[in-house]
Amino acid sequence: MTSVQQWNQPLGSADLVVVGAGIVGLAHAVDAVRRGMSVAVVERDERATGASVRNFGHGCFTAQDGDALRYALEARSRWLRLADEAGLRMRESGTVVVARAEDEYAVLEEFRAARGGDQVVLLDAAGVARRMPVGHGVLGGAWLPMDIRVDPRQAAHAIADWLALQGVRFHWATxxxxxxxxxxxxxxxxxxxxxxxxxxGHDVDRHFPELAEQAGVRRCALHMLRVADPHGRAIDPAVLSGFSLLRYDGFGVCPTRAKVQDRLGADHPELIDIGLNLMFTQRPDGDLTIGDTHTYATTLDPFNAEALDQHVLKETARLLGVERLTVRERWRGVYAAADRPFLIASPMPGVRVVSVTAGIGMTTALGLAPEVLDDLLR
Structure with missing residues (x-):
C-alpha cells in the first residue's frame, strides 16, 4: 500500500476524536467515556512521552487561583475515582511548604488566613521535620492536606490502559x-x-500556527533530575520551598510575597533568572524527583546548560541538609506557556484546541475537560 493509499484508508468513526494522549487528551477521553460516547485517540508516539510523564506527579490543587483553582478542586475528586478504577499509584499525602525565612512564614500565615485551616495547616520547625528531612535554618512551614501525588511514569499509561478496556480505540504511532x-x-x-x-500541548503551533501566535504560546523547558534519597526515609508529601511561593498564583493574595520576591532577587539573582522552583517528590522506589528551572522560547535551544542542573542540585542538597546528591537520571521537561494558564479555542465548528499553558496539566486537566465537552456538545 502506498503512502497516499494509506492516508486515504478509512479508520472508522467516533463521537469524539482526541488528538494527543497526554494527560489533557486523556482527561477528555475519560469524561467522554463517562458520557457514553465512542472515543478514538490519535497519538504520534507509541506511548505518552511528553510533559505528562516528565513531571513531579504532584496534584498541586491548593496553590492555584481563579479558574485553575476551580478546575483543580474538581480534578481532585476525579483523580480519586480514577485511581480506584485504573489502578493508579496515588497518595493523598498533601504538600509541605518549607519556610526558611520570616517573610516566607508570613506568606504562609497570610495564605492560611485566606484559605482557612481545612486547606492550610501551619507547622513549626519540628512539625516540618516530622514530615521530611530538613537542613539548617528551617523556621516552620505549612501542610496543604488536599494535595495528592501520583507516579507520573505510571499514571498516563494506566489511564490509557483503562480507557482501552472501556472501548476507546487508540491509534498509537499515528x-x-x-x-x-x-x-x-x-x-x-x-x-x-x-x-x-x-x-x-506546546505543539499546538504545528497544527494551528496563527492561533498559537495570537495566544502567545511558547515552549517552557525545565531541568529536572532523579537523585538517590540521601536520608533513606519515606517522604510522603510533595515538598515546596520559598522559591515556590513565587511560582504559584494562589500565593499572589499574600501581601508579603513581594518581600520574598525582593529578598530572593537580591540574595540569589541567578536563581530568580533561571526561574527556579525548588521542590521535590519521592518516587515509589525511594529516589527523589527534584527541580526545576524555567526557560521560555518558541523554539528551544537544543543544548542543556550544566550550570542549571548544578543550581538545582546545590539548592536541593542545602534544603535537605546534605553536602551532595547522587544523580540517577537527568531530563528536560517541556510544556506550553502563555500569558494565561489555559488556551481553549474553536478554530472551526466541532473542534476545540485545548492546552494547559502553565505547567499544571496534571493538576487541572480532569476538571477542565468536562467544561470543554459541555461547551463542545452544546
Whole structure:
C-alpha cells in the first residue's frame, strides 16, 4: 500500500476524536467515556512521552487561583475515582511548604488566613521535620492536606490502559495531518469525527500556527533530575520551598510575597533568572524527583546548560541538609506557556484546541475537560 493509499484508508468513526494522549487528551477521553460516547485517540508516539510523564506527579490543587483553582478542586475528586478504577499509584499525602525565612512564614500565615485551616495547616520547625528531612535554618512551614501525588511514569499509561478496556480505540504511532470539522486525517487513514479535541500541548503551533501566535504560546523547558534519597526515609508529601511561593498564583493574595520576591532577587539573582522552583517528590522506589528551572522560547535551544542542573542540585542538597546528591537520571521537561494558564479555542465548528499553558496539566486537566465537552456538545 502506498503512502497516499494509506492516508486515504478509512479508520472508522467516533463521537469524539482526541488528538494527543497526554494527560489533557486523556482527561477528555475519560469524561467522554463517562458520557457514553465512542472515543478514538490519535497519538504520534507509541506511548505518552511528553510533559505528562516528565513531571513531579504532584496534584498541586491548593496553590492555584481563579479558574485553575476551580478546575483543580474538581480534578481532585476525579483523580480519586480514577485511581480506584485504573489502578493508579496515588497518595493523598498533601504538600509541605518549607519556610526558611520570616517573610516566607508570613506568606504562609497570610495564605492560611485566606484559605482557612481545612486547606492550610501551619507547622513549626519540628512539625516540618516530622514530615521530611530538613537542613539548617528551617523556621516552620505549612501542610496543604488536599494535595495528592501520583507516579507520573505510571499514571498516563494506566489511564490509557483503562480507557482501552472501556472501548476507546487508540491509534498509537499515528500522526494527525489534517483536522476538519468532521474529519481527522492521519498518517494511517481518515477518522470520521462527531467532535474533535486537539490536545497536543506546546505543539499546538504545528497544527494551528496563527492561533498559537495570537495566544502567545511558547515552549517552557525545565531541568529536572532523579537523585538517590540521601536520608533513606519515606517522604510522603510533595515538598515546596520559598522559591515556590513565587511560582504559584494562589500565593499572589499574600501581601508579603513581594518581600520574598525582593529578598530572593537580591540574595540569589541567578536563581530568580533561571526561574527556579525548588521542590521535590519521592518516587515509589525511594529516589527523589527534584527541580526545576524555567526557560521560555518558541523554539528551544537544543543544548542543556550544566550550570542549571548544578543550581538545582546545590539548592536541593542545602534544603535537605546534605553536602551532595547522587544523580540517577537527568531530563528536560517541556510544556506550553502563555500569558494565561489555559488556551481553549474553536478554530472551526466541532473542534476545540485545548492546552494547559502553565505547567499544571496534571493538576487541572480532569476538571477542565468536562467544561470543554459541555461547551463542545452544546
Amino acid at each position: 500522526t494527525a495531518h489534517t483536522i476538519e470539522p468532521d474529519l481527522v486525517g492521519t498518517s494511517r487513514g481518515r477518522i470520521r469525527a462527531g467532535r474533535t479535541v486537539v490536545a497536543v
